[in-house]
Structures are given as structure tokens and as C-alpha cells.
Amino acid sequence: MSKRILAGTLRENNIEQTVLLKGWVQKRRDLGGLIFIDLRDKSGIVQVVFNPDQSKEALEVAESVRSEYVVEISGVVVKRNEATINTLMDTGKIELMATDLKIxxxxxxxxxxxxxxTDVSEDLRLKYRYIDLRxxxxxxxxxxxxxTTQAVRNYLNDNGFLEMETPILTKSTPEGARDYLVPSRVHSGEFYALPQSPQLFKQLIMMSGFEKYYQIARCFRDEDLRADRQPEFTQIDIETSFMTSDEIxxxxxxxxxxxxxxxxxVDLALPLKRMPYDEAMERFGSDKPDTRFGMELIHVxxxxxxxxxxxxxGAISTGGKVCLLNVKEQAANYSRKDLDKLTDYVKVYGAKGLAWLKVEGDDLKGPITKFLSETEKAELVSRADANDGDLLLFGSDKASVVYDSLGALRLKLGKELKLIDESKFNFLWVTDWPLLEYDENLExxxxxxxxxxxxxxEDIDKLATDPGSVRANAYDLVLNGYELGGGSIRIYKKEQQDQMFNVLGFTKEEANEQFGFLLEALEYGAPPHGGVALGLDRIIMLLAGRTNLRDTILFPKTASASDLLTDAPNEVSEAQLDELAIQLTEKKD
Amino acid sequence: MSKRILAGTLRENNIEQTVLLKGWVQKRRDLGGLIFIDLRDKSGIVQVVFNPDQSKEALEVAESVRSEYVVEISGVVVKRNEATINTLMDTGKIELMATDLKIxxxxxxxxxxxxxxTDVSEDLRLKYRYIDLRxxxxxxxxxxxxxTTQAVRNYLNDNGFLEMETPILTKSTPEGARDYLVPSRVHSGEFYALPQSPQLFKQLIMMSGFEKYYQIARCFRDEDLRADRQPEFTQIDIETSFMTSDEIxxxxxxxxxxxxxxxxxVDLALPLKRMPYDEAMERFGSDKPDTRFGMELIHVxxxxxxxxxxxxxGAISTGGKVCLLNVKEQAANYSRKDLDKLTDYVKVYGAKGLAWLKVEGDDLKGPITKFLSETEKAELVSRADANDGDLLLFGSDKASVVYDSLGALRLKLGKELKLIDESKFNFLWVTDWPLLEYDENLExxxxxxxxxxxxxxEDIDKLATDPGSVRANAYDLVLNGYELGGGSIRIYKKEQQDQMFNVLGFTKEEANEQFGFLLEALEYGAPPHGGVALGLDRIIMLLAGRTNLRDTILFPKTASASDLLTDAPNEVSEAQLDELAIQLTEKKD
Incomplete structure (x- = not known):
């Protein structure tokens, strides 16, 4: 018996060869005493013909096959006649005359x-993931x-990085997102946590003298899921010693x-553009601006x-601001009803309303014109570079609400109005992030x-006097409006880490209980170090031109963190719980 | 400032160059007004000299540095004078005359x-793992x-395999080792399990039509640990469709x-040797024989x-057997006390005692000679190829006890007597494993x-009539007496999988509850498939010539599954438990 050959690789140069194929029946058609089977394997599809003159036995077996049967077929590759050539198939110039068929x-x-x-529901696709994946x-x-993963590895291997594995059973450190916990059987009452990222371990690797580390690392966050979140996800995790943020x-x-x-x-021109956080917010109302189109925020x-x-x-006098988007040439296309819908849209982002004006000739029309002086109107037109037919949409509130709502509205309109060149890959570094955020509720x-x-x-001194104004030595990489990930130079001096925990409101005891091992490691020759972590799933999503993160994960979970295929999570036995010395209880708020 | 260069790479061709080094102070010596520092980075060590003629400032700073300080040093590479050349160091022909030193x-x-x-306790080394790793x-x-990991990937990539990621949060299927469980917050009372291996997922990947899969996969088993076990470990996980066991x-x-x-x-000659399971047990008393030395079991x-x-x-009449090891030329070296110690050793493996004989001239001496006829003695000498000075050690019991005890004793003596050529890498396939094992307690x-x-x-029919005699289409790879891993051709027909669960005592309901998704997938065009999984940690241990698995894992856990560095597992807050709707309880037996 000849060795198996891949169906999708057959071409005219295989003509007259006897070959053995194995794969799935994509479909079967019966036509004039013949049977045609499209045979699919991982390489593609080829047409197989069963002909009574060739083999009655094979034809008989072929009569019983159905879609998705797994079969083994021997036969001879022949040229299709001109009329039946299928130019849409890579193998469309040939077909296989079957001599043997085995189910x-x-x-x-x-x-x-x-x-x-396919318009099948995603739930059904996830339950039968092994069929969907075909x-x-x-x-x-x-x-x-x-x-992509291999390209990443090849680049990093060539640049002296070592791939290293950090633990999945780690210590719970509640600062950050919510941990997944794993009860310990040996140490009753104690728990491991699944890592939200290998952050502390990769810093310890630097303190171990390895200097250049990477890992395609699984990370876990027990958060309420959105469309682009999964309870477990993968990041390209990198850390280096002695490198500056520019070098990283x-x-x-x-x-x-x-x-x-x-x-x-695609030839990506380097260096990539960089933009300080403040500028990104002011111009695009976003810390991950999609720079594939304009319609920037205009400050007025x-x-x-x-x-x-x-x-x-009111907004201005209380320290807030007014900005507008100039939606070019769209005044006529947005009815009052459409504008009401946009108003509802921005309310999700905290805006109380959405004032608007339409440019008609040299004049501005709309409900708020009565509040505007001629000078104000003229200056608005000039600042917004507004022309006849333009639509002006206003945000006025405290800065964060204006940015969030207009930033989101800009993206929505950009998509709706097809302002975005989908063939572009616009990378951007966002730099100069704030180090700290103040939570007014938790004070x-x-x-x-x-x-x-x-x-x-330059900002280190302000950590003691004005923490909110301190910038981080951090950088995020943005692609087409998505955050691919980011990184920073880390604190490597014990005193600075102590100070940081102090600013965050930790007592010495709390800091030691949670992060004592790190604080101690900083005292034994920790090198200056920093790194970056990029979301692999999201990179794949963007490279594959997909919009659903679940399509980039082999066996993904739903928004309620269920696996519809295996039915995980599920109930376990009392015996298992007893061994772990835990029991179920009512959920508390 | 010149770009940083790696300390360990400096050679004579760098002489007269001004270079910048960054790294750790390995040690400092003060000698005749000069200070010598051995500077270490990831590439190695170079000697740096601080000389008042070169830089008084640098010398002053050098006075304050201690071991493991992290420093940045500029200087000029110079040739060492003949007397101070250190042939043990790669950089031993040169040294750096420092002009600048920054801590x-x-x-x-x-x-x-x-x-x-180092003779430091392992616990201390694990607590300060980041120092130990230097x-x-x-x-x-x-x-x-x-x-090694990259070599594996390169081979598999070149052979058409796709690297794919399977979930870590999976369904608990208690058949097998003990699962680590993860309580679900969203689905109160339900749990994920960490995978003991990606077994079912890799089979589902075959049912998804990918045909060639691999993963460097993290696996988890909540078992009581031995020296060569870790709660989380890594395996090279491979699965293929349409390949035979020979091809795999x-x-x-x-x-x-x-x-x-x-x-x-090392040039490994292929094909590797293969040995059926029965032969391995009979000749070496082990299913993972170390074939680097002889002293095989002699059946008598x-x-x-x-x-x-x-x-x-008694052993023979109840269906057991008697075997012996001929410990060549060692009769004189084992006193009665030594033999008592060996007896204690085999008792751990279930043996009740260890009969022995010493060959003196043509005769056999020892406490049991009085029970042996001359014919028996002569036949024993002949069968054992025994010569003057040989020591014969007997195992007599049911076969499993004889094999376990003499197999272990053979290894112990092989090491003690230095019979093992440590430079050898003896690979071996063990094949024809039993498919099933009968548990007499659980019936x-x-x-x-x-x-x-x-x-x-050939054995399929016996599954119904004599399950215990059915051989598995399975193979284990052994290296120097260690099981590197193994694999099998999997069941791919629904009826056979049903039958298997039936033989294992599952009701239809139980089988469906635990493995319903697999049983269903087998009905939708599952291809013939099989694969292999090899323990990466153990491969590294053997390649690195190490004996402790923990030395091959970056941040390993102790025998009680603790991480001494971060102090995991640890207690978590009531709030965390409340969210998961679990509470702690007393441990039950």
C-alpha cells in the first residue's frame, strides 16, 4: 500500500499516480450512476469519483457513506475534463478515480x-466545538x-532570551483582580492561587541573574467576563535586566x-509612533486610540x-470641559431620532446628554444655537474647521466623562461611517501613564x-508630596484601538518599594505578609529590570481579522465562564471536598 | 557611553577596548593597595582591577562594594601578565582596568x-531560590x-505539527489520580479541575481535524509527593491522527x-530497542529497565x-516463583550484617526475606545449603553461570513481589558496585503492556x-471473556531506568469505548456523566488517533546529569507541595471564601 498523501496537496503533477488518502467526507453527490465525494483532510479538499467501471465494490461502499464519515481511499489521480474544472478549488484541475474505499x-x-x-448559534458551536473547529x-x-507563536519564539531565541516556566500554583495576593483559588489538601485551610500574570516570578527571575526571560504564559482572572475577556488567557511575557524603557x-x-x-x-516602519497618555486622552478620548482615522476631539x-x-x-465652571466631534458631511444623514439614539449611547459612558449643531452654509442650526453668541458660533466653526453639511456633537462634563463618551462615540461613528481603513495596522506606544489612581470611595x-x-x-520626589501627579515609567502598545499589552521598568530598590506600598496604604505588616518575599529579594542584589507583556489571544484576533476573542482560543469559555463542551465547572463528590476540608455554603453578598 | 558588553565574553581580541559591564560582584579582594573584583553576569565572570593610578574615585567606590552588589563598571581590557593568567577561567588571559564604578x-x-x-540545606536554597539560581x-x-524545549519544537514544527493550547480550568473526572479543584464563583457549588494531562482535549483536537498537535503542557496531580514528583509538572504532549503505533x-x-x-x-542509533512488558519484568524485574548493566534476574x-x-x-507451589541475582565476585565483600541490610531493603518491596548463597570454589555456602540437593546446587551454579567468589541473592514469592524486590535490589547493587556506565544513554521502548489491572480489594x-x-x-475479543489478558496498543519510552513517558493508540469507536467503560465497572449513566462529551464526539467522525507524552522535567534531569527533579524546575515545591519562597499555599480572607460560597471545615478521614 502506498503511503498516505494529503488530499489538498494534489495537483496536475500527480496525474496518473496511485495515491492513498485519509480524511473526512465533506459531501457526497450521486450523479448518473457515479458517486462523487469531496474528501477533506487538514490540507484541503479533493474530489473523488466512484465509477462502476473502476470498482464496483468501492462504489457500493460509497453508497453508504455520509457527511463526516472518516474514510481511507485509494485511487488514481486523473485530469478533469475541461467542463468540470473547478477554479475555486486548489485541487480543481484533477480528481481521484477511486479503486478502493474503506470506512x-x-x-x-x-x-x-x-x-x-454559518449562522448557527455560538452556544451550539461551542458545545460541538470539535465539529466547529473543522x-x-x-x-x-x-x-x-x-x-505567530513560533515567530515570537524565534525572535526572542535569536536575541538571547531563555524561555522559562513559572508556577501555576502560586500565592494569593489580593491586590489586583480577583484570584482563582485552589484549596490545598496537604495544608488544610490554605489555598494556592492561579497567577493573574507571572509578574512577581519574572521579577524574581531577574533577581536570579537570568537577565532575559520570556514565556508564552497562561494567566487567570476571575472577573465578570466581557466579549473580549476569558477566565484564562495567554500572554507573551518578557522581562529583562539592565535595559531601559526605550530599549525594551x-x-x-x-x-x-x-x-x-x-x-x-506587512513591512512595519520603525520606530513606532509614541504618544503620551495625556495627549491620547485629549486628542482621542482614549488611552488606546484607534489612529486609523481622524475625527479627533476638538477642545472648545x-x-x-x-x-x-x-x-x-456648568461643566466649565466646575473644572470640567467642553469638546466636540466634527462629523464631516453627515448633518443631513442624522435625524433627530438618530441623534437621540447617539444620546442614549453616550449616556452609557456617564454623559448626561449630547448637544449637537448642524452646519448649514455659514450658519449653525440646532436647539442650542439660541444660547450661542455670533462670536462663539464663528469661533466654533473656525476651531472645528466646520463646513456646510457637517454635524457637530458636543460633550460637556468633567474631563473623564467627556473623554470616555466622545472617545466611544468617535469609534462608533468611525465604524458606522466606514471611516476606518481596515487594511491598516496602526501601532502606537502610549507612554507617560499616571503611576497611581485615586479611588474616591475607598479614599x-x-x-x-x-x-x-x-x-x-524626574517625578520620584513627588511620590511623597503629590502622588497623583507622578508619572509611571510605563508604556502600552496599542494596535488599531486595542491594547495589545504593556510594560514598565520595575522598582528594584527596597526603599522605593516600601514607599510605594506606603502610598498605597499598606502597613508594614500587610506589605510583608503579602509581598515579604519580594521585599526581601530586593535586598540581595536585585538588578534594574523591566519588561513587557502582550496579549497573545488579542494579537491573533487582530491578525486573523476576527472580532470574537473566543475564535482565537481552542476551547474557550462562555461569558459565564462555562465550557459548554465538557460541561465544566461541575459538581464534585463529597469525598473530594472532605479531603480538602471545605464544604459548600450559601453565597453571601 | 559605550554599549554594555557581557563579562564572560571578553577575550584577548578585546584588549585595549574600552567596555561597559553590568553585573554582580562575585567577590572582592584587596591586595597591595589594589582592589580586585570578580564581576559576574549571565555569560560568566571577568576579573576587574581598581588601581589608584587609573581612577582614585573608582577605587574609593570599590572599597564599599560587597558580594552580590549590582554594579556598572567601565574600563579598558588589558592582557594579564603571565604570572596571573588563570587557565580555569574563560576570561583568564585578560582583566579589566576599571576607570569608573557605579553601584x-x-x-x-x-x-x-x-x-x-554547596552543602547548604535544600530548604534554605528553596527559600532563597533567586540566590540559588545564580x-x-x-x-x-x-x-x-x-x-531542549526549542529542539523539540523545531523538530515538531518541521514535521507539520501545530502547537496548541488546551485549557487549565477543566472538568473534574475522578478516574485517575487526584484532581486539584478550583471553586467557581459564578456557578456556586461547582468546581473546575486542573488537568492531570491534556488527554481528552488532545483527542478532541484530533476529532477537530487538526491531525498533528503538540504542546509543552503543564499538568497537575494532587498526589503525595516523592523525590521525583511535583504537584505541577510539564510534559511534551503529542497527538496524531491516522498514524500507527510504529509510526508514532x-x-x-x-x-x-x-x-x-x-x-x-550524542548520535542515537535508530530504531531504538523494543522489549515487551513481560520480558522486561522477567529479565529486569522492572517495567522500566536500566539496561546499562547486566545482572539480570535468573529464573530457577x-x-x-x-x-x-x-x-x-511454598512460593512455587502457590503459583509464585524463585529468581536470583548473581552478584559477580562480591561474596567476600558482603558480611552477614551487610546481607541483613539488603534483606531489610527488599522487605520494603514486600519480600519476606532474602536467601543467599556464596560460591566458594565449586561449592555453594550459606544457611540454606542444607536444604539443597547436589543436583539442585549444580544446576543453580550452571544456570547462574556462577564462579568462585560470586554472591547469589534469591527472591521467592508471588511473581510481582519477586520482580519488585529483585528489580530494586539489582538497581541498588548496580549503583553501589559502580556497574553502571554513567556516560551511556540507553533508550528502550517497552511495549505490549497489559490493558487492565485488577484491584483485588475493590474487586x-x-x-x-x-x-x-x-x-x-488480536486481543479485542478477549475484552469480553478474559479482560486481564488483553494487551494494550501502548508503548513507554525508558531511558537509563527512568520512564520518560509513553503513549498509545486510542479507542476511536463509540462501541469500543462503551465496552471499555463497562469492563471498568461504569454504568452507562456514570460513563455519560463523566465522559459523555467524549462518547458523543466519537459518534461524529472521530479519526483513528494516538500519541505520546514525555515528561520534560525528567528528560532535563537526565540530560543535565542531575538526580533531583527540583533542580530542573525553576520554582519547585517541596515534598509537602509548599513553595518556600513565596510561602504558598497560604490562608485567604473570609471575603474570598464567601464569594466562592465555601467554608473551611475539619478534615475528615
Whole structure:
């Protein structure tokens, strides 16, 4: 028997060869005494013909096969006649004349067809994930994931990094997101936590003298899930010693350049653009701006400082601001009803309303014009570079609400109005992040990134006097409006880490209980170090041109963190709980 | 400022260059007004000289540095004079004349010195793992681990495999070892389990049509730990569709050949030897024989069938057997006290005693000679190929006890008597495993490997009539007496999997509750498939010539599954438990 050959690789140069194929029956058609089977394997599809002149036995077996049967077929590759050539198939110029057919395994009728376009519910697709994954678009996505991962490894290996594995059973440190916990059987009443990231371990690796570490690392967060979140996810995790933030950003860029070339054949121009956090917020209302289109926020507080419109005036006089988006040439396309819908949309982001104006000729029309002086109108038109037919949408509130609502509205309109060039890959570094965020309810600072991020050199003194104004030595990488990840230079001096915990409201005892091992390690020759972590799932999503993160994860979980295929999580036995010395109780709030 | 160069890379061709080094102070010596510092970074060590003529300032700073300080040093590479050349150091022909020294971070006196030979307790080394890992032997081990992992990936990538990630939060299926459980917050009262291996997922990947999968996969088992076990460990996990067991073994061999060449520069001759399980037990008393030395078990039941020695006679008449080890030329070296110690040793393996004989001239001496006829003695001498000065050690019991005890004794003596050529890498496939093991206490069969292993074709009929005699289509890879891992061809037909669960005593309901998703998947076009899984940690241990598995894992746990560095597991807050709707209870037996 000849060796198996992959169906999708057959071409005209295989003509007259006898070959052995194994795979799945994509479909069967009976036509004029012949049977045609499209045979699918991981390489693609080829047409197989069963002809009574060739083999009556094979034809008989072929009569019993159905879609998704697993079969083994021998036959001779022949040229198709001109009329039946299929130019849409890679193998469309040839077909296999079957001499032998063996059924390896049967299949019930699948719950949905194996085809790229599908309108089957996602729940059904997830329950039968092993059928869904046979679709060629998902096959391609996981090939791309494989290739991307290897490109990352090749780049890092070539640059002296060691791939290292950090533990999954770790210590719970409640600062940050919610931990998944694992009860210990040996140490009753104690728990491991699954790592939210290998952050502390990768810092310890630097203190271990390895200097260049990476890992394609599984991370876990027990958070309420959104469409683009999963309870477990994968990040490209990198840490280095003795490198500056500039050097780490350069290295990360080169890695992305290599990925873009290998996976998308796109030449990424370096260095990537950089933008301080404040500028990103002011121009795009977002800390991860999509720079593939304009329609930036236009600041008009100065123009409207004396406005008689109470909404504007109130926002400005209480330290807030007024900004607008100029939606070019869309005034005619947005009815009052449409604008009401946009108003509802921005309310989700905390806005109380959405004032608007339409440009008609040289004039501005709309409900709020009566509150505007001629000077104000003229200055608005000039500042907004507004022309006949433009639609102006206003946000007025405290800065964070204006940015959040107009930033989101900008993205929504950008998509709706097809302002976005989907072929672009716009990378951007966002830098100069705030180190700390103040929580007014809890009346304490939280680390904006994590408590191990170092302040920028010039701001260190302000940590004691004005913590809120201290910038972090941190950088986020943004692609097309998605945060791919980020990193920072870490604190490597014991005194600075002590001070940081102090600013965050930890007592010495609390800091020691949770992070004592880190504080101690800082006293034994910790090198200056920093790194970066990029979300692999999201990178794959963007490279594959997908919009659902679940399509990039082989066996994903639903928004309620269930696996519909295996039915996890599930109940376990009393005996298992007894061994762990835990019992179930009523859920408390 | 020049760019940093790695200390260990400096050679004579760098002489007269001004370089910048960063790293750790390995040690400082003061000598005749000069200060010498051995500077260590990830590449190695170089000697730095501080000389008042070169820089008084640098010399002054040098006076304050201690071991493990992190420093930045500029200077000029100079040739050492002949008298001070150190041939033991790669950089020993040169040294750095320092012009500048900056302390980047201080260090307290480390709890132990950074040197390869250490007699510090392992607990202390684990608590200060980040200091222990600075030792060059551990640095080398993790480089080797990195290189081995990449060699595996390169081989598999080149052979059409896709690296894929399976979930860590999975469903608990109590068949097998004990699961680590993770309480679900969203689904109160339900639990995820950490995977003992990706077994079912990799089978589902085959049912998803990917055909060739691999993963460097983290696995978890909540078992009582031995020296060579860890609660989390890593395996090279591989699965393929449409391949025979021979093809999978060949592929695995080629992968090992590549590793041996790249990592150890050893040419591994293929095909590797294969040995059926029964033969391994009979010849070596082990299912993972160390074939680097002889001293095989010699079967003498037939000679002693009529023995008047009750111990032998009792064993043989009740279906057991008598075997011996011939410890060549060691009769004189084992006193009665030594032999008592060996007796204690085999008792751990269930043996009731250890009969022995010494060969003196043509005769046999020892307490049991009085029970032996001249014919029996002569036949024993002949069968054992015994010569003057040999020591014969007997095991007599049921076969499993004889094999376990003599198998272990053989290994112990092989090591003690230095019969093992430590430079050898003896690979061996053990094949034809039993499919099932009968548990006499629980009065049921258990899967010897796992319930998804297929029987060999010829034995399938016996599954209904004589399950205990059915052989598995399974294979284990052994290296130097260690099981590296193994694999099998899996069951891919629904009816056979049903039958298997039935033999294992599952009701249909139980089988469906635990493995319903697999049983269902088998009905939708599951291809024939099989694979292999190899323990990466153990491979590294053997390649690195180490004996402690913990030295191959970056942040290992102790025998009680604790992380002494971070102090995991630890207590968590009531609030965390409340969210998970669990509470602590007394441990029950």
C-alpha cells in the first residue's frame, strides 16, 4: 500500500499516480450512476469519483457513506475534463478515480454543516466545538496562532532570551483582580492561587541573574467576563535586566515587525509612533486610540467659557470641559431620532446628554444655537474647521466623562461611517501613564498598572508630596484601538518599594505578609529590570481579522465562564471536598 | 557611553577596548593597595582591577562594594601578565582596568555563597531560590531546558505539527489520580479541575481535524509527593491522527535523536530497542529497565520445584516463583550484617526475606545449603553461570513481589558496585503492556494506562471473556531506568469505548456523566488517533546529569507541595471564601 498523501496537496503533477488518502467526507453527490465525494483532510479538499467501471465494490461502499464519515481511499489521480474544472478549488484541475474505499469511522448527521459561513448559534458551536473547529476559517486561525507563536519564539531565541516556566500554583495576593483559588489538601485551610500574570516570578527571575526571560504564559482572572475577556488567557511575557524603557520598546517593536512580516507580509516602519497618555486622552478620548482615522476631539472650553448655555457653563465652571466631534458631511444623514439614539449611547459612558449643531452654509442650526453668541458660533466653526453639511456633537462634563463618551462615540461613528481603513495596522506606544489612581470611595490610591511599576526619574520626589501627579515609567502598545499589552521598568530598590506600598496604604505588616518575599529579594542584589507583556489571544484576533476573542482560543469559555463542551465547572463528590476540608455554603453578598 | 558588553565574553581580541559591564560582584579582594573584583553576569565572570593610578574615585567606590552588589563598571581590557593568567577561567588571559564604578544596587550578605559546590540545606536554597539560581550549574540547567524545549519544537514544527493550547480550568473526572479543584464563583457549588494531562482535549483536537498537535503542557496531580514528583509538572504532549503505533514510535525516536544530538552531541542509533512488558519484568524485574548493566534476574523455579526449603517450595507451589541475582565476585565483600541490610531493603518491596548463597570454589555456602540437593546446587551454579567468589541473592514469592524486590535490589547493587556506565544513554521502548489491572480489594479492573487506550487488534475479543489478558496498543519510552513517558493508540469507536467503560465497572449513566462529551464526539467522525507524552522535567534531569527533579524546575515545591519562597499555599480572607460560597471545615478521614 502506498503511503498516505494529503488530499489538498494534489495537483496536475500527480496525474496518473496511485495515491492513498485519509480524511473526512465533506459531501457526497450521486450523479448518473457515479458517486462523487469531496474528501477533506487538514490540507484541503479533493474530489473523488466512484465509477462502476473502476470498482464496483468501492462504489457500493460509497453508497453508504455520509457527511463526516472518516474514510481511507485509494485511487488514481486523473485530469478533469475541461467542463468540470473547478477554479475555486486548489485541487480543481484533477480528481481521484477511486479503486478502493474503506470506512474507518461513521458519523451521525452533524448538528451543523462544516462550512465557513454559518449562522448557527455560538452556544451550539461551542458545545460541538470539535465539529466547529473543522471549518477551514478556524483551521486557518489556529495555524496562524501557531505561526505567530513560533515567530515570537524565534525572535526572542535569536536575541538571547531563555524561555522559562513559572508556577501555576502560586500565592494569593489580593491586590489586583480577583484570584482563582485552589484549596490545598496537604495544608488544610490554605489555598494556592492561579497567577493573574507571572509578574512577581519574572521579577524574581531577574533577581536570579537570568537577565532575559520570556514565556508564552497562561494567566487567570476571575472577573465578570466581557466579549473580549476569558477566565484564562495567554500572554507573551518578557522581562529583562539592565535595559531601559526605550530599549525594551525597541526590542518589542522589532518583534512585532517580524511577526507582521512573517504572518501578514506587512513591512512595519520603525520606530513606532509614541504618544503620551495625556495627549491620547485629549486628542482621542482614549488611552488606546484607534489612529486609523481622524475625527479627533476638538477642545472648545475656552470659546464657551462665558456661554449662557447652562450645561456648558456648568461643566466649565466646575473644572470640567467642553469638546466636540466634527462629523464631516453627515448633518443631513442624522435625524433627530438618530441623534437621540447617539444620546442614549453616550449616556452609557456617564454623559448626561449630547448637544449637537448642524452646519448649514455659514450658519449653525440646532436647539442650542439660541444660547450661542455670533462670536462663539464663528469661533466654533473656525476651531472645528466646520463646513456646510457637517454635524457637530458636543460633550460637556468633567474631563473623564467627556473623554470616555466622545472617545466611544468617535469609534462608533468611525465604524458606522466606514471611516476606518481596515487594511491598516496602526501601532502606537502610549507612554507617560499616571503611576497611581485615586479611588474616591475607598479614599486611597491604587496602582494604575501594578505596585511594582517604577515612577519616572524626574517625578520620584513627588511620590511623597503629590502622588497623583507622578508619572509611571510605563508604556502600552496599542494596535488599531486595542491594547495589545504593556510594560514598565520595575522598582528594584527596597526603599522605593516600601514607599510605594506606603502610598498605597499598606502597613508594614500587610506589605510583608503579602509581598515579604519580594521585599526581601530586593535586598540581595536585585538588578534594574523591566519588561513587557502582550496579549497573545488579542494579537491573533487582530491578525486573523476576527472580532470574537473566543475564535482565537481552542476551547474557550462562555461569558459565564462555562465550557459548554465538557460541561465544566461541575459538581464534585463529597469525598473530594472532605479531603480538602471545605464544604459548600450559601453565597453571601 | 559605550554599549554594555557581557563579562564572560571578553577575550584577548578585546584588549585595549574600552567596555561597559553590568553585573554582580562575585567577590572582592584587596591586595597591595589594589582592589580586585570578580564581576559576574549571565555569560560568566571577568576579573576587574581598581588601581589608584587609573581612577582614585573608582577605587574609593570599590572599597564599599560587597558580594552580590549590582554594579556598572567601565574600563579598558588589558592582557594579564603571565604570572596571573588563570587557565580555569574563560576570561583568564585578560582583566579589566576599571576607570569608573557605579553601584546600581546593594546587597545584604547572602545566606549562602554563589558557588557550584554547596552543602547548604535544600530548604534554605528553596527559600532563597533567586540566590540559588545564580549558581552557574543551575544557570546551565535552565539554558539546557530552554535549548531542549526549542529542539523539540523545531523538530515538531518541521514535521507539520501545530502547537496548541488546551485549557487549565477543566472538568473534574475522578478516574485517575487526584484532581486539584478550583471553586467557581459564578456557578456556586461547582468546581473546575486542573488537568492531570491534556488527554481528552488532545483527542478532541484530533476529532477537530487538526491531525498533528503538540504542546509543552503543564499538568497537575494532587498526589503525595516523592523525590521525583511535583504537584505541577510539564510534559511534551503529542497527538496524531491516522498514524500507527510504529509510526508514532519512529517519530518520537527521531525527536529524541535530534535532542540528543543538539544537546549532548550524542548520535542515537535508530530504531531504538523494543522489549515487551513481560520480558522486561522477567529479565529486569522492572517495567522500566536500566539496561546499562547486566545482572539480570535468573529464573530457577524449575530447578527448585521439589526443594525441601519451605520458602522456595511454598512460593512455587502457590503459583509464585524463585529468581536470583548473581552478584559477580562480591561474596567476600558482603558480611552477614551487610546481607541483613539488603534483606531489610527488599522487605520494603514486600519480600519476606532474602536467601543467599556464596560460591566458594565449586561449592555453594550459606544457611540454606542444607536444604539443597547436589543436583539442585549444580544446576543453580550452571544456570547462574556462577564462579568462585560470586554472591547469589534469591527472591521467592508471588511473581510481582519477586520482580519488585529483585528489580530494586539489582538497581541498588548496580549503583553501589559502580556497574553502571554513567556516560551511556540507553533508550528502550517497552511495549505490549497489559490493558487492565485488577484491584483485588475493590474487586474491579482499572485501566493500566487510562480508559482511552485501545487494546491490540488480536486481543479485542478477549475484552469480553478474559479482560486481564488483553494487551494494550501502548508503548513507554525508558531511558537509563527512568520512564520518560509513553503513549498509545486510542479507542476511536463509540462501541469500543462503551465496552471499555463497562469492563471498568461504569454504568452507562456514570460513563455519560463523566465522559459523555467524549462518547458523543466519537459518534461524529472521530479519526483513528494516538500519541505520546514525555515528561520534560525528567528528560532535563537526565540530560543535565542531575538526580533531583527540583533542580530542573525553576520554582519547585517541596515534598509537602509548599513553595518556600513565596510561602504558598497560604490562608485567604473570609471575603474570598464567601464569594466562592465555601467554608473551611475539619478534615475528615
Amino acid at each position: 474507518l469511522n461513521k458519523s451521525k448527521t452533524p448538528p451543523f454543516a462544516i462550512q465557513d459561513k 471549518r477551514s476559517s478556524l483551521q486557518e486561525t489556529f495555524k496562524l496562532r501557531h505561526q 520598546m525597541e526590542m518589542t517593536e522589532q518583534m512585532m515587525q517580524k511577526i507582521m512580516k512573517e504572518i501578514k507580509n 472650553s475656552d470659546i464657551l467659557a462665558e456661554s449662557t448655555f447652562k450645561v456648558f457653563q 486611597r490610591y491604587f496602582a494604575a498598572h501594578h505596585p511594582f511599576t517604577s515612577p519616572v526619574e | 546600581l544596587n546593594k546587597s545584604k550578605t547572602p545566606p549562602f555563597a554563589i558557588q557550584d559546590k 549558581r552557574s550549574s543551575l544557570q546551565e540547567t535552565f539554558k539546557l531546558r530552554h535549548q 514510535m519512529e517519530m518520537t525516536e527521531q525527536m529524541m535523536q535530534k535532542i540528543m544530538k543538539e544537546i549532548k552531541n 523455579s524449575d530447578i527448585l520445584a521439589e526443594s525441601t526449603f519451605k520458602v522456595f517450595q 474491579r479492573y482499572f485501566a493500566a494506562h487510562h480508559p482511552f487506550t485501545s487494546p491490540v487488534e
